Amino acid sequence: GDSVTQMEGPVTLSEEAFLTINCTYTATGYPSLFWYVQYPGEGLQLLLKATKADDKGSNKGFEATYRKETTSFHLEKGSVQVSDSAVYFCALSDTPTQGGSEKLVFGKGTKLTVNP
């Protein structure tokens, strides 16, 4: 079945450092890809998404490009802040059955801590 593999954390960076969180996937068909962020004690929030190959999703300084040839969707940010400390989840949407709604498959999450 479809699966998502994220780099294991935790990741600890200093403020203004460059961030990369790797994400690769296995899927049949052409899934959409997502990054979600979870702050302590809260639910997940959609950070960005890409629906087809070579699309770039971006939001709040974060970016990720849908690379079909390498089946990857790595999350990057040029200069992280303390407020970016959270858990980040990569996800893909499987191909829904006819008339059905999508189901997301999540990676295990990567905890990021940014120190001042």
Added chain:
Amino acid sequence: DGGITQSPKYLFRKEGQNVTLSCEQNLNHDAMYWYRQDPGQGLRLIYYSQIVNDFQKGDIAEGYSVSREKKESFPLTVTSAQKNPTAFYLCASSIQENYGYTFGSGTRLTVV
């Protein structure tokens, strides 16, 4: 503002009790989902529902039950058959393909 409301935020259950977690949305989304989150294991799908009065088991449905009598509501019951219920439970909804999910803020269930 539209969104998903989960209640309560914290819930304590005694051994052998059933408890029900509430999930309500006013987004007019057709599909709703329940996930369980454990440290280091990511999110695992418990149940999902695509339309009213219909729902399907996810990957870890044993010991759980759901109902979908209204479009807005998708309560989850954790039964006494669930041997390790302590976890963070997340409800989500979606409207269409490639849209992604909107999540609630979660309920933390602890067995005492």
